[in-house]
Amino acid sequence: MVRGRRLLLVAAVVAIVAAACGGGGSELQAKADACKVDEVDGDLSLYNWSEYIDPELVEKFKATYGVEVTETFFESNESMLAQVEAGGAVYDLVVPSDYMVDIMRQEGLLVKLNREAIPNLANLDPKFTNLPFDPGNEYSAPYLWGTTGIGFSYDVVDDAADLTWGLIFDPELSAPFAGKISLLDDEREVFAAALKYLGYSVNSKDEKELQEATELLKAAKDRVATFTSDSFEDLLVAGEVVIAHGWNGDFFSAFDEADAWEELGYGIPKEGGVAWVDNMAIPTTAEHVCTAQTFINFILDPENGAQLAEWNYYASPNAKANELIDPEMLSDPAVYPPPEVFEKLEFLEDLGDFATKYADAFTEVKS
Amino acid sequence: MTRLTESHPEGLERGHERAEARRGFLHALPAYLYLVVFFALPLVIVFVFSFASRSRTGKPVLADWNLESYQRLFEPVVAQIILRSLWLAVLNTVLCLLIGYPFAYWLATRRSAARRAVLLVLVLIPFWSNFLVRTYAWRVLLGEHGFVTEVGRALGLWDKLLFTQPAVFLGLLYGYLPFMVLPLYAALERMDWSLVEAARDLYASGLTAFRRVTLPLSKPGIIAGSILVFVPSLGAYVTPDILGGAKTTLIGNYVVRQFGAARNWPFGAALSFVILVAMLVATIVYFRTEARTL
Numbered sequence: 001m002v003r004g005r006r007l008l009l010v011a012a013v014v015a016i017v018a019a020a021c022g023g024g025g026s027e028l029q030a031k032a033d034a035c036k037v038d039e040v041d042g043d044l045s046l047y048n049w050s051e052y053i054d055p056e057l058v059e060k061f062k063a064t065y066g067v068e069v070t071e072t073f074f075e076s077n078e079s080m081l082a083q084v085e086a087g088g089a090v091y092d093l094v095v096p097s098d099y100m101v102d103i104m105r106q107e108g109l110l111v112k113l114n115r116e117a118i119p120n121l122a123n124l125d126p127k128f129t130n131l132p133f134d135p136g137n138e139y140s141a142p143y144l145w146g147t148t149g150i151g152f153s154y155d156v157v158d159d160a161a162d163l164t165w166g167l168i169f170d171p172e173l174s175a176p177f178a179g180k181i182s183l184l185d186d187e188r189e190v191f192a193a194a195l196k197y198l199g200y201s202v203n204s205k206d207e208k209e210l211q212e213a214t215e216l217l218k219a220a221k222d223r224v225a226t227f228t229s230d231s232f233e234d235l236l237v238a239g240e241v242v243i244a245h246g247w248n249g250d251f252f253s254a255f256d257e258a259d260a261w262e263e264l265g266y267g268i269p270k271e272g273g274v275a276w277v278d279n280m281a282i283p284t285t286a287e288h289v290c291t292a293q294t295f296i297n298f299i300l301d302p303e304n305g306a307q308l309a310e311w312n313y314y315a316s317p318n319a320k321a322n323e324l325i326d327p328e329m330l331s332d333p334a335v336y337p338p339p340e341v342f343e344k345l346e347f348l349e350d351l352g353d354f355a356t357k358y359a360d361a362f363t364e365v366k367s
Numbered sequence: 368m369t370r371l372t373e374s375h376p377e378g379l380e381r382g383h384e385r386a387e388a389r390r391g392f393l394h395a396l397p398a399y400l401y402l403v404v405f406f407a408l409p410l411v412i413v414f415v416f417s418f419a420s421r422s423r424t425g426k427p428v429l430a431d432w433n434l435e436s437y438q439r440l441f442e443p444v445v446a447q448i449i450l451r452s453l454w455l456a457v458l459n460t461v462l463c464l465l466i467g468y469p470f471a472y473w474l475a476t477r478r479s480a481a482r483r484a485v486l487l488v489l490v491l492i493p494f495w496s497n498f499l500v501r502t503y504a505w506r507v508l509l510g511e512h513g514f515v516t517e518v519g520r521a522l523g524l525w526d527k528l529l530f531t532q533p534a535v536f537l538g539l540l541y542g543y544l545p546f547m548v549l550p551l552y553a554a555l556e557r558m559d560w561s562l563v564e565a566a567r568d569l570y571a572s573g574l575t576a577f578r579r580v581t582l583p584l585s586k587p588g589i590i591a592g593s594i595l596v597f598v599p600s601l602g603a604y605v606t607p608d609i610l611g612g613a614k615t616t617l618i619g620n621y622v623v624r625q626f627g628a629a630r631n632w633p634f635g636a637a638l639s640f641v642i643l644v645a646m647l648v649a650t651i652v653y654f655r656t657e658a659r660t661l
Contacts, residue, residue, distance in 0.1 A: 078627045085426070103424045179530070185613050187628065225530045226612030239511050240529065352423050359629040360444075366616045367447055 028111055028289060032282065035117040035290035037297065042288035043068040044295055047080060047091040049278070051253070052144075054311035061298055067291055075230070084109055084283045091285050092292040095278050099188075101140045102133040102350040104281065110139040111282040117293040120300035127342075128277055128317035132349055140279035141296050142317035144249075144309060147337060147345060148189055148274040151236050151244040151251040151266045160267030160334065165197035167243050167269075169220050174243075178223040182241040185227040187362035188348050189274060190217065193245060196271045203349045210361055217365045227366075236264060247276075248334055252313040266334045272344030277317060410643070417636035425630025436637035445621075445638075452618040455607075456600035459539045463547040463596045464589065466540070471551035471588070472581075475558075487552070490545050502538060502609050509534050509610065530612035538606040543599065547592040554588025555581075590657055598646060618642060 035041070044061075046053075050073040058069050072091070074080040077100040083089060084104070096104060104110050115121060121129075121141060128142045150163050156177060157163060166173045168181055183190050192202035194213035204210060225241055232246040233254035244251075251266045280299065282292045298304055305321030315335050316322055322330065330336055337345065351358070420431040439445065474490075477483045493501060508515045509529040519525035528534045558581070566576040604619030613620070618638070625635025 076627065078630065082626075106424050107422070107426050185608075221614060224612070224614065227614060228608075228612075350424070355425070356629070356631065359624070359631070363444055363448075363616055363621070363624075366614060367444055 028284060028286065032111050032117075032289040032293065033114050035114055035293050037117055037119060038065070038294055039117065039290040040065045040067050040288070040294055041290040043070065044288060044291045045070045045072070045090050045092045046295070047072050047074060047083070047094045047283075049074065049095060051312065052095065052278075054307055057299075057304060057307055057311075060304070061295060064298075065291070065294060081109075084285055087285055089285065090287050091283055092288045093286070093295055094281055094283050095143055096140075096281060097276055097278050098131065098133045099348050099350045101279050101281060104283070105134060105139045106350075109284050111284060111286060111289060112138050113141065113282070113296070114293060117290070118297045118300065120297045123300055123302060123305070123318050123320035125317050125319040125322070131277070131347060133347070134279070140281040141300060143278045143280050143299065144312075144314040145275065145277040145317050146248045146314050146335075147268055148184070148192070148245070148247055148276065149266060149268040149334075151233065151246055151264065153236070153239075153242040153264055155263075156242045157265070160265050161270075163267045163269040165193055165269045165271050168223075168245065169194060169197045169216055171219070174220070174223050177243050179225050180240070180242045181220075181224050182226050182228055182232045182235055182244045182246075183224055184232065184245050185229045187358045189245070190227070190362065190365075191358055192274045192346075192348065194220075196269070196273060199271070202274055202346045203351065205351060205354045207357070210357060214361045214364055221365060249312055249314040252334075256313075268337055268341055268345070272341075272346065275342070275345035275347055277347070410640070413636045413640050413643075416632055417640050419633045419636075421631055421633055427632035436633040437641075439634055440637060440641060448616050448618060448621050449642075451615065452601055455535070455539070455603070455617065456597050459536065459543060459600040460547075460593050460597045462536065462540050463544050464593065467544055467547035467551055467592065468589075471548045471555055474548070474552050475555035483556075490548055493545065498542065499605060499609075502542070502606055505534075505538055505541065506609060509537070529610065530614075532611065535607050535611040538610040539600055539603060542603075542606060543596045546595040546599075550591035550595065551585065551588040554585045554591075558584050586657070590653070594650060594653075601642075601646070 031041075044067055046058075046069055048071060053071075058071070061067075062069055072089075074083070077097050080094060080096060081100060081104065084091065084094065085107075101110070113121075118141065121137065124137075124142060128145060129137050134140045150165075150167065152160075152163070152167075157167070164170075164173070167177070168174055168183070174181065183193070188202075191210070191213050194216045195202050195204055195209065198209070198212055198216065200206070200209045200213070204213075226235070228235070229246075232241070232244040233250045235241045236244040236246075236251070237254050237258045237260055248266055251264070255261050255264050255266075280296045282289055286292055299308060300318060302318065302320035302324055305316050305318035306324040309316035309318075309321065309325055310329065313329065313335060316325065333341065415429070416427055417436050418432045418434070420428045420433060420435075422428050474483065474486050477486065506529060507513055509527070510516065511527055511529075513527075513529070516525075516527045516529075519528070525533075528537065562584070563576050563580050566580045567573075571579065602619040602622075604617060604623055607613065607615070607617055608620065616624075622635050622638050622642075625631045625638065629635075
């Protein structure tokens, strides 16, 4: 009898431990699936890029739903991924870029969104839903989007419409700016620029095309001052470089801060460029999945979405929000590329095993 | 009989020694624990990951153990990166020694202790602010309108140095010079200068006295300073990136890339492990041979 009871106790302990260890993911999923619209189940821990949300919006969310919001920041998709993979810290909501959503989704690090709890998903522009990195937006909702192009000084380029990747890759065209060019320190972005110049897809899996791009970059390297992903905009403002490969929003906030709109510009080269979109997603480290989905719904609200985009001058993927955005910003081709330019943009896709070929080619360029 | 009387105190002695050894071990226990927790254990983790495999999305998978990461170390591009980093580290160590030795010598030979203390604090002052911030400050100094550039142009000697190889050397020299000066100063300061006087009394020239007396006596400082400069120079990646423009890959950047954008932890782990072991062996061999000649 005593023995029987003890066995029962052991079995109970084993069952509890097993539930705590194994069943965590699906339990969280069940919790998320049961959330209702505007339901909050605790405070929100938001893991975001720095300077990526209007503090007033955070205040508004806190006041509306009576919860606290803790913000932590990351510098790169990879460092965010490492934090989520390591576990330990609680993040209810993260903002990964397109290709990173794909990686996190495949690694089982994301919770599926409960569409019934986020009715504002319907406000999204269909151009930004159902993208290859997350078919059907099962795991993510777009936050803001932008482009990778060229920031330049009007001393060397008169009009953004004249921009071409040749300013970096054509030996003759780029000769006058030798030593005054910066490229992103990011293999996919750098190869995307070279591949576009050559007329190929930025997601090329063709070794010959990659080789051609590698040769092109090796030849251009002598004219490049620096590879940098975090100070290209400052270098352009400081006059250290006159042609800078980089992300539109970073240029705009730097131009704004330095009051340099008259001297500096940004545009997408005529060959096309990269479009990217950052997305809200709930990692498996989340605790308050209902609050997280309520926050997604809050950001996708037309008025809030417009405020989000206007604050840092990034384009909104929210069609209803775009109806409320300052028309001057909407007509700025550097923020909202016109349809004929948008057609030439490509999203970077996860290339699976072929990604190491890009990494190796980048090492070759840098040797 | 005599054996007995003699063995008794010997036994006491041995017991005493044993107690001493035990006490010594207990005293050193925190150090052992520190080494195990913060050095040996992480190293074991790195070692284990170096045999792991990589998922399609780049996640390290602790299964399908293999030697692939070690095989990649033999690719010519890796040798090229290692050679380039070694060259940079050796050159920086030599430059630091050439500039740091006379400086430490001058510092150690100041008569007034108060003055020496003030000068020493001046050497340490740069450490009061963050290394990254100081490196960015150099970017301004070496940039298009920077002070160093203006001076060079006025003298007609050099133009903008930012994003060139000399800028990298300047940044490294600046960053690691104190690590050379401090041990050299310590060695020179506690040197018995009457030995130099004795050498001079025996008609040694100033140069000979330096070569035969001062230099050998300051050798521990030279060795300690060189290791303190060489090891971090070999792994340097902030300075080459910020001041050199990240145009050439060094070991430091290469390892960082594997754990970041390239998402290849096994290869990054193999790289770090091999470098660490090589450095450890080199240092031990160096200390062993030097200890004999000291």
